[in-house]
Amino acid sequence: MIPEIEKHRSIRDYLSKEISSNIIDKIVRAASRASTTGNMQLYSIIATTSEEVKEKLSPCHFNQPMVKQAPLVLTFCADVRRFSMWCEQRGTKPVYDNFAWFINSAIDTLLASQNAALEAEANELGVCYLGTTIYTASKICEVLNLPKGVIPITTLIVGYPKSTPELTSRLPLEAIVHYDTYKDYSPEIIDKIWCEREESEETLALLKANNRSNLAQVFTGDRYKGDDNLAISKSYFDVLKKQGFFNQ
Amino acid sequence: MIPEIEKHRSIRDYLSKEISSNIIDKIVRAASRASTTGNMQLYSIIATTSEEVKEKLSPCHFNQPMVKQAPLVLTFCADVRRFSMWCEQRGTKPVYDNFAWFINSAIDTLLASQNAALEAEANELGVCYLGTTIYTASKICEVLNLPKGVIPITTLIVGYPKSTPELTSRLPLEAIVHYDTYKDYSPEIIDKIWCEREESEETLALLKANNRSNLAQVFTGDRYKGDDNLAISKSYFDVLKKQGFFNQ
Numbered sequence: 197m198i199p200e201i202e203k204h205r206s207i208r209d210y211l212s213k214e215i216s217s218n219i220i221d222k223i224v225r226a227a228s229r230a231s232t233t234g235n236m237q238l239y240s241i242i243a244t245t246s247e248e249v250k251e252k253l254s255p256c257h258f259n260q261p262m263v264k265q266a267p268l269v270l271t272f273c274a275d276v277r278r279f280s281m282w283c284e285q286r287g288t289k290p291v292y293d294n295f296a297w298f299i300n301s302a303i304d305t306l307l308a309s310q311n312a313a314l315e316a317e318a319n320e321l322g323v324c325y326l327g328t329t330i331y332t333a334s335k336i337c338e339v340l341n342l343p344k345g346v347i348p349i350t351t352l353i354v355g356y357p358k359s360t361p362e363l364t365s366r367l368p369l370e371a372i373v374h375y376d377t378y379k380d381y382s383p384e385i386i387d388k389i390w391c392e393r394e395e396s397e398e399t400l401a402l403l404k405a406n407n408r409s410n411l412a413q414v415f416t417g418d419r420y421k422g423d424d425n426l427a428i429s430k431s432y433f434d435v436l437k438k439q440g441f442f443n444q
Numbered sequence: 445m446i447p448e449i450e451k452h453r454s455i456r457d458y459l460s461k462e463i464s465s466n467i468i469d470k471i472v473r474a475a476s477r478a479s480t481t482g483n484m485q486l487y488s489i490i491a492t493t494s495e496e497v498k499e500k501l502s503p504c505h506f507n508q509p510m511v512k513q514a515p516l517v518l519t520f521c522a523d524v525r526r527f528s529m530w531c532e533q534r535g536t537k538p539v540y541d542n543f544a545w546f547i548n549s550a551i552d553t554l555l556a557s558q559n560a561a562l563e564a565e566a567n568e569l570g571v572c573y574l575g576t577t578i579y580t581a582s583k584i585c586e587v588l589n590l591p592k593g594v595i596p597i598t599t600l601i602v603g604y605p606k607s608t609p610e611l612t613s614r615l616p617l618e619a620i621v622h623y624d625t626y627k628d629y630s631p632e633i634i635d636k637i638w639c640e641r642e643e644s645e646e647t648l649a650l651l652k653a654n655n656r657s658n659l660a661q662v663f664t665g666d667r668y669k670g671d672d673n674l675a676i677s678k679s680y681f682d683v684l685k686k687q688g689f690f691n692q
Contacts, residue, residue: 198448198566201474201559224621226449228614230558231573234667237615242622249624273626278619279663282634286660291670295677299550299578303598306554307573310478311449313555314562318446325479325555330547341626350551366476367485371526373472374490376497378521378589386530412534415527419482422539429543429692444677 200317205363207322210266210355214245219319220268223354226315227308238292238301239308240275242340243268252339256332257351262324266355271329271336272309274301276441277345293345298441305349313352322357325350331428333435344440365393448565453611455570458514458603462493467567468516471602474563475556486540486549487556488523490588491516500587504580505599510572514603519577519584520557522549524689525593541593546689553597561600570605573598579676581683592688613641 224241232238244250245268253271254263263269276292283290292301313323329336329351336348371389381389390411393399399411406414416422436442472489480486492498493516501519502511511517524540531538540549561571577584577599584596619637629637638659641647647659654662664670684690 197470197474197477198446198563200446201477201563204477204479206479221617222445224617226445228617228620229445229449229452231452231454231561233575234663235612235614236663237620240620240622240626242624242626244624246624278629278634278637281629282638283660283664285631285634286658288658288660288664289670290660290664291673292668294673295681296578296673297677299597299680300575302547302550303554303573303575306551307558307561310555310558313479314559315446315449325551327481327548327551330544339625340622341628343626343628346626349547364483366483369469369472369476372476372485372488374488374588376490376492376494377587378488378490378591378594380589380591381526381529383533386526386533389526390530410534410536412531412536412538415482415484416531416536416538420540422537425539425542425544426692429545432547433543433692444674444681 200314204317205361206324207355207357207360208262208324209358210262210322211358212265212267213356214267215321215354222319223312223315227312230307230311232304232307233300236279237304238274238276238279238297239305240273240278240346241308241312242271242273244271249339253336256336256339257326257328260326262353266353268354270312270352270354271340271348272305272350272352273342273346273348274298274305275346276301277343280345293440293443295442295444298347298436302349309350309352316354320356321354324353326353330432333432337435337439342439347436347439347441365396367393448562452565453609454572455603455605455608456510456572457606458510458570459606460513460515461604462515463569463602467569470567471560471563475560478555478559480552480555481548484527485552486522486524486527486545487553488521488526488594489556489560490519490521492519497587501584504584504587505574505576508574510601514601516602518560518600518602519588519596520553520598520600521590521594521596522546522553523594524549525591528593541688542692543690546595546684550597557598557600564602568604569602572601574601578680581680585683585687590687595684595687595689613644615641
């Protein structure tokens with residue numbers, strides 16, 4: 197397997213060592229080589245290194261220390277603005293301010309971000325994706341001055357790892373692959389594909405820490421609560437409309 | 445740069461040579477190593493090799509010959525169903541049938557798909573992403589038996605290349621990177637970042653073939669027309685609701 201893919205783990209603890217601009221360029225160049233809809237490159241990468249802007253981004257990511265600790269915060273944004281401006285400047289009428297192009301540009305953005313993540317790792321760096329990006333997208337738009345046609349999709353923290361955790365486990369392949377068509381899960385298969393993780397030391401420690409009797413309770417009751425999920429859904433969809441991706 | 449990232453090009457012409465199950469496993473395993481929200485792995489990969497199912501998928505991808513020509517079609521689907529079934533089976537109440545979790549699961553799906561693409565390329569295979577996946581998502585759900593909680597995001601054609609085209613050009617890095625915060629584009633910058641592509645041999649050939657006077661006309665008038673964009677927006681958003689990602 198490609199070594200960076202095989203060895204990937206999320207790094208949450210970073211050295212203060214800076215990243216050279218040469219390496220930042222390599223990361224961004226790798227991002228730009230990813231497949232993109234019609235070669236339109238419907239994304240922008242906001243590469244934040246200044247302490248001042250990282251300070252403002254920090255609460256958008258629930259003050260996780262790595263945002264200020266790591267030297268580089270890459271906010272990956274879907275961007276139909278640049279392309280639309282070019283179309284208008286050439287006397288044509290772009291119609292990319294709608295949901296289809298939110299999806300197309302989000303796809304472009306995420307293929308680029310994964311190239312960037314792997315290329316960072318190929319340069320001895322560690323990375324961590326921040327799911328908080330969609331929780332606080334409205335505030336991120338403000339901090340990063342994102343105009344209409346641009347919306348944050350994900351954030352990649354990049355820096356030299358202070359320590360390297362163990363690889364995390366994954367479900368067995370049979371859990372995620374379906375041959376030819378989707379084969380729905382029976383209760384027996386659900387039990388089988390989760391059993392190794394449920395019985396792991398890691399899970400037992402987690403249950404103790406959260407005072408829960410099974411792992412699913414940690415997800416639904418502690419990590420990702422129903423009311424929070426619905427609030428985030430509404431707020432991100434509002435941002436999507438406000439940034440001009442739902443004029444339909 | 446990671447060689448697979450540097451050398452990536454979309455392959456549209458394949459040999460009939462089959463892919464061993466060992467290599468398919470490697471590709472899927474690489475997908476599963478990508479970062480995933482809370483290690484929930486909110487995706488399913490439909491690995492289609494049967495002629496019968498590929499035949500049915502073909503019109504979903506506008507009958508592009510590579511769908512039937514290539515030995516493997518990977519349809520990457522956002523999937524909150526498996527995780528929700530597990531939660532319910534453990535007596536908890538999952539609330540993942542909303543827009544936030546459409547986004548979270550789409551992110552998981554696309555990071556996994558890009559790992560798969562690169563790992564395929566590391567095994568001498570070629571790939572091509574199909575944007576048509578969101579155009580005809582309703583039909584794809586039918587063909588692949590996708591239940592509620594599962595929605596197709598992208599498709600990766602995989603096979604041994606019959607020929608290898610030139611690398612495609614990309615905008616200069618300054619076009620896609622913004623330092624610290626977003627710096628909006630001036631008309632001069634728009635001209636500058638597109639000028640190399642607009643003046644390329646490839647563009648000149650395209651203008652001649654489409655009988656257009658500039659490249660933007662090809663995008664807005666031939667490739668991605670306004671009415672089509674709006675129709676796709678509506679149809680994909682309908683599928684999203686129907687598959688249970690908008691109960692909010």
